[in-house]
Amino acid sequence: MPPFESPKHSRRDLLRTGGALLLGGALWPAVARAQTNANKSRIGIIGSGNIGGTIGGLWVKGGHPVMFSSRHPDELKDLVASLGTLAQAGTVEQAIAFGDVIFIAVPYKALPQIGQDQGAALKGKIVLDACNAVPARDGDEICDEVEKYGIGVTSQKYLPGTRLVRAFNTLNYKIFASDANRPDPKLAIPIAGDDAQAVEVAASLVRDAGFDPVVVGKLPDASRFQRGAPGYGQEVGAAELKQKLSLTP
Numbered sequence: 001m002p003p004f005e006s007p008k009h010s011r012r013d014l015l016r017t018g019g020a021l022l023l024g025g026a027l028w029p030a031v032a033r034a035q036t037n038a039n040k041s042r043i044g045i046i047g048s049g050n051i052g053g054t055i056g057g058l059w060v061k062g063g064h065p066v067m068f069s070s071r072h073p074d075e076l077k078d079l080v081a082s083l084g085t086l087a088q089a090g091t092v093e094q095a096i097a098f099g100d101v102i103f104i105a106v107p108y109k110a111l112p113q114i115g116q117d118q119g120a121a122l123k124g125k126i127v128l129d130a131c132n133a134v135p136a137r138d139g140d141e142i143c144d145e146v147e148k149y150g151i152g153v154t155s156q157k158y159l160p161g162t163r164l165v166r167a168f169n170t171l172n173y174k175i176f177a178s179d180a181n182r183p184d185p186k187l188a189i190p191i192a193g194d195d196a197q198a199v200e201v202a203a204s205l206v207r208d209a210g211f212d213p214v215v216v217g218k219l220p221d222a223s224r225f226q227r228g229a230p231g232y233g234q235e236v237g238a239a240e241l242k243q244k245l246s247l248t249p
Contacts, residue, residue: 040064041205044099046092046114047106048076050173051130055103055209058180060086062208069095096121101201104159105130105168108146109138111158123161126198128205130168131155132227152192152222165193165202166222167213170232180210185237188214190245192222212238216245 040063045056048068056066060083068076069092076089096102096118106114108131115122133146133154146154156164167189168176179187189211193199199215206213216224216231224245225231231245242249 041100042098044095044102045069046095046102046104048079049105051168052103052105053079054173054176055168057083058209059205060084064208067095067098092118093121101126101128101205103128103130107137108133109142111155115158115160119160122159125162126201127159127162127164128167128202129155129164132169146226150220150223151226152219156219163195163198164219165191165198167191167202167206170225170234175235185239186212188212188236188238188241190214190216190225190231190241192216192219194218214238214241216247
């Protein structure tokens with residue numbers, strides 16, 4: 001650069017610099033919003049009943065975009081309207097395409113059909129499975145399979161290729177609704193999965209919903225908090241749940 005510049009050249013550079021600063025200032029809110037939302041997962045809900053609606057609603061309140069799905073999305077209009085602009089409704093196919101993470105809360109007997117119909121779309125997705133096998137509702141055959149092999153292993157069989165994590169299956173939806181974000185010790189949510197990164201994402205989503213995640217182990221270990229097991233139905237904090245399950249503090 002020459003030691004001296006003409007006033008015209010200096011003024012041009014000043015205007016150019018000022019314009020860049022103004023443009024940067026105009027873009028800053030959008031950049032800030034993008035950075036703020038960068039750690040928020042898009043979540044697709046399959047099964048928008050009591051559990052799906054409650055947990056999905058907590059994620060919306062935590063800043064996550066959520067698509068609730070149903071075979072009849074129009075029936076979800078009131079739910080979506082009550083949650084604001086981050087919530088929307090769609091079909092199961094739309095929710096799977098929308099979600100970085102999929103949350104499934106359906107009668108257990110529906111899992112084989114979901115896996116058959118949506119297996120290709122679900123492949124590679126992080127899937128949080130909150131389904132419980134109930135003989136009177138789901139039938140003895142699939143419930144016997146769960147008892148024999150464990151619910152985590154059985155769910156993975158019916159949802160092959162997914163990065164499955166068991167979560168949010170141990171308590172009634174009313175307890176989730178009333179105890180979310182309670183004072184410490186927060187309500188503990190046991191989780192289990194084979195994919196370490198998927199488990200980490202699930203743990204973060206448990207926290208964002210207002211609870212304290214307790215990693216119990218791999219998918220075979222999910223049997224320790226399936227229906228009827230010692231970790232099921234425990235309205236306790238993390239330290240007490242770990243004690244009940246003989247986990248390292």
